[in-house]
Amino acid sequence: KAREFVGDFLGNVAVFDTGGRGATTTFIERGIGDVLITFEAEVENIRAEYGEDEYERVVPSMSLLAEFPVAVVDKVAQERGTEEISKAYLEFLYTKQGQEIVASFNNxxxxxxxxxxYADKFPDVKLITVEDVFGGWEAANETHFADGGVLDQIQSGR
Structure with missing residues (x-):
């Protein structure tokens, strides 16, 4: 039933963009599609730029926690001589001031x-993780997104 639902759902997708920003461009600037499904921060940025009355925000009761991965690539930072500042930036992101900046951009x-x-900006949503539900990113990628995976099977009607 889940595969059938997702197949029917994806059958209504006008453009299957590769990410949130591309989907926003397709929906807002090109006017393609009736509904935009994207990241929470992207929705709020759209509403801030184009007006809260222009686009209705629909908040699900449950969603996948999708956090930005952040890391210092030691080899690259060492080659460029930016290891110290890169690590300082990474540490700053998790300070109160850094978190205030992140929250101010609707994350x-x-x-x-x-x-x-910032609680008033973020509706209550039960957030689940890939680790808890799908066994981690490696398992989810292999099962759902790899060549021949569930997404390919659904999109090809198998």
Missing amino acids: RVHNPEVKAE
Whole structure:
């Protein structure tokens, strides 16, 4: 039933963009599609730029926690001589000030004080993780997104 539902759902997709920004461009600037499904921050940025009354925000009761991966690539930072500043930036992101900046761009944060300060911007949503539900990113990618995986099977009607 899940595959059938997703197949029917994807059958209505006018353009299957590779990411949130591309989907936004297709929907907002090119006017293609009736509904945009994208990241929470992207929705709020659209509403801030184009007006809250222009686009209805629909918030699901449950969603996948999709956080930005952040890392210092030691080899690259060492080659460029930016290891110290790169690590400082990474550490800064998780300070209260860094989390305030992240939240000001409509991204959920973990710092309890900042989270409370911006609580009115973020509706209550039960957030699940890939690790808890799908066994981790490696398993999810292999099962769902690899060549011949579930997504390919659904899109090809198999």
